[in-house]
Amino acid sequence: MKKTFSIILGCCLIVGVVFLGTGCGSKNNNENEEAVTQDRAISIDSSITESIDAVFDKLNSGAIGEEEAVESIKEIIPKPADHPDYPKSNVNWVIGWGEGGGSDLYARNIGREAEKFLGKSFVYNNMPGAGSEVGYSFVLGQPADGYTIFGTVNPNMCNDAFGDVPYSFAEETQFIISNQGSSEALWVLADSPFKTIDDLVKYAKENPGDVVYSGSAAKSETELSFYLMENHYDIDMTYLGFEKAGERVSSLLGGHAQVLYESVGPVADLIRAGEVRPIVYLGANVYDGIDPDVPSSEQIGLPSVPRYRGVVAKNGLPVDITEYLYYVFYAGAQMPVYKQYEERANLHYSQPWSLDPLEFKAYYLENKKKLGEIIEKNY
C-alpha cells in the first residue's frame, strides 16, 4: 500500500517540477538572442499601411476571400531586417488584468487575428494586481527581445503621473500601437433633470457638492477627468469611486449618484431600454448610434483624459521588431472578426483610432503632462 502511494506522490511531484520547469524555460529560452545594436529611429512607412488598407478594401467589398487577403498582407509586411527569423517561438502576452475583463478580451481578440500574420501564437498570461503594475513589472524583468509584450491601458499612465511606482512607464517602455480609443460618456438617468451638461453645471454651481459623480477607484483617469471638469467649470461636486463596473452602474441606477462616468459597454442595454442617456461623450467622437444630438467633450471644450488601449514592450525592443509588430497589429485590427468583436463590445464608438509607435508615445507624453498639471492642482 505504502509503496503505491510513494510512487503516485513521486509522480505528482515530478509532474509539478516539470510544469514549473517548462514555465520558466519558455520565458528565458530567447535570452541568447544575438543583440543587434541599431541606431536608426523608428519609421513607419505609410506606403505599407496604405497597401494593407487596400487589401482590406478588396476583402470588405468581397473581391477576395479572407485567406487570400491574409496571404497578400503577409507579403506586404516586411520581415524584421536584422531578425529575419522573428518570431522563432510563441510570443508571451502579459495581461495586467483578470480573465474576462476588457483588457483580456482585447488581447485575446486582436491576438487571434494578429497571429495569422505573425505565424506564431500568443500565449496569454493574466497577472492582475495593482492596476496592472504587477504584470508590467514582470515584463520589465524579461528580455526586450519581442517575445514578451504587454497590453496597456490608462492606469499605467495615471500611476506613472502620480509617481506611485518605482519606475517611469514612459522611459521604460517601447510603444508599439494603440488601436482602441475612448468609448466613454457621462451618463444620467433618463428622467434626470439634467437635460444637457449646462443644466448639470448650473445646478452644481448653485448647490456646491450636491452632485454625486460615480467613477473608478481613486487616482484613476475617471477621477482625474472629474477634477478636470470641476476646474474647467469652476464647480464643486462629490466623487464616489468604485472598483467594479457593476457597482458603478448600480450606484447610478439606485440613485446614489447623479452622474456616471462609464464606457458604453456596461450600459448598452440600459440605453436601449431608455433607462440612461448620455449628456456628453468623452473624447473627439460623437456616437451617432446612441444619440447624435449629444455633444462630445472636444466640441464643448471640456478637457478629459479619454481611455485608450494598446500594445507595448520593454524599452530596448529592436527597431525592426517594433515596426514589424506595429504592422501585424495594424492589420489584425482591421480583420472582419475583430471588427465584429469591437462592435459587439460597443468599442467601435472609439474608432477611428490608430496610433503608430511614435504617435502613441507623443500622445502618452502629452497626456501625462496634462495629468501632472491636474495632480499638482488637486492633490
Place this chain on the structure above:
Amino acid sequence: MAILQYLHIIFEPLNFALILLGLVIGIIFGMLPGLSGVTAVAVILPFSYSMSPVTALIFMSSIYCSSVYSGSISAILFKSPGDAPAFCTTFDGYPLTLKGEGQRALVAALASSGIGGIIGILIALVGATYLARIGLKFGPVEYFALGILGLSLVATVGNKSVAKGIISVSLGLLVSCIGFDSISGIQRFTFGSINLLSGVYFIPVIIGLFAVSEVFNQFSKLPARKKLEIKMKSKIEKMRFLSKEDVKLALPHWIRNSFVGAFIGMLPGAGATVSALIGYGISHRFSKNKDQFGKGAIEGVVGPETANNAAVGGALVPLLTLGIPGSATTAIMLSVFLIHGLQPGPFLFRNSPETMYPIFLSMIVINILILVIPYFLMKHIVRILEVPYEYLGSLILLLSVLGAYALNNRIYDVWIVFIFGVVGYLMNRYGFSPAALILGLVLGTMIEEGYRKSMILFRGDVMALFDKPIAVVLLLIALAILIFSILPGIKVFLKNLAGKSEVAK
C-alpha cells in the same frame, strides 16, 4: 409554464453531454484549492466562441454550479476549502470528519447545495426584475451595515475566548488595509513593493490559514492521526442518505438560507463568500444547539452550503436584468453574451427567451444532477481519507502551492500561503481563531469603504444615516445580536458582583 417548452434543448445530445462534462470539470476545479469555477470558466471561454450561445452558457453554468458545490468536499475532508465561498463549511465540516462523521457532512453539504441551488434559481427566475430593483437600493451605507451585521453574526461563533476572537478579527481587518486604498489612493503598508500594492487577496490567505496550517498541525501529531484514521475507516462502510433527524434539523435552514443567500448573491459588492458567512451566522442564531457550532454541528454545514449555492442564482439576477455582473464568474458569462451579440439587460428576456429560459432550466437540471451523481461517488471520495496522512498531507501542500500560483500567475501568492500557513498553525496552537481573521479580511474592505463612502455622501454628518431605513434596520439587528451575546456574560458578572458584596458583608 411556457418555460417548459424549452426543456428539450437541454436534453439535446451535445448540450446534455456538456452539462455532464461541465459537472466533472466543475467538481474537479472546485475541489482543488486555488483553482475555482472562475478559473475553469475563463479557461473554456475561448472554446465558447465556436459554440452557440445557449450551449456555451449551459456549459459554463454547469461548471459554475458544480464548482460552488464541490468546494465543500475538500473543505469537509481536509479543511482546505476548494473555493472561497466554501471556507465557512470548514468551521463545522472538518470537526465532523475528525469525529468520523465525514460522510454525514458530505451528504449534508450535497443535499444543501442542490436544494439551495434550485431554490436560488427559482427565486431568480420568478422575482428577477423585482429583486434587482431592491438590490439597487444597496448603496455604500447599506453595504457598511451589511458588513457590520456579518461581523456581529459570525464573530462570536466558536471562540473560546472573546479577547482572542477580537484580536483575530482585528488582525484580519489590519491585513485588509494592506495595499492601494481605492478611496484616497494612498498606499498602505506596501513598503514600496508592487506586490503588496495589489493588496493581500483573501484566497491565498484562506488556503494558508486552513489547508496548509492544518497540514502542519497534523504532521506535528502524526501518531494521534493514526488512531483517528482507524476510527474513520470503521465508519466509512455504511453509506446512506441523510437521516430523518438530520433532514428535520436542516429543513428550516434550507428554506431560510436559500432566500438570504440568493439576495446577498445578487449584490454586486457582496457575493457568494459573504452570503456563506451570513448564512452560517444566521444558522447559528436560529439553531437550538448553538454550543455545538464550531465543534461539528451538522447545521453549520447546511447553513453556509445552502446560502452559497443559492447565491449562484442570485448573481444571475443583476446580470440578466440590468447587465451588471453579480460575481466574477457571471462577469465572464457576460462576455459570452457579448461575444454572441446578446446584450444582457432589461430586454434580454423579452428579445431572446429561447436563450434565457434554457439556461435557467439547465441550472435546475444541473442542481438535480448535483443531488444525484456525487452521491454515488461519495463512497469513493471518502476513501481518500484512507490514504496515510504522510502522503495525503504532502499532496495537499503541493496542490495548495500550485493552486495559489495559478490564481494570478505570481509567486507572491505562494509566499502568502506559507506565511499564513505558519500564522494559522500558531493561531490554532494558542487558541486564536483563524476563521475570525478571514472574517475580518473578507468584510474589512466592505465595511471600511462602505463607511468612508457614506461619510463622503453625507459630508461627514453621521445623523444622515437615519434617512436610510435599510441600513438602520440592519444595524439595529446587529446591535440586538451583540447585546444578546454579551447578556449572559453581564448576568454572570452581576451575579459574581452580588456574591462578592454578600461575602463582604
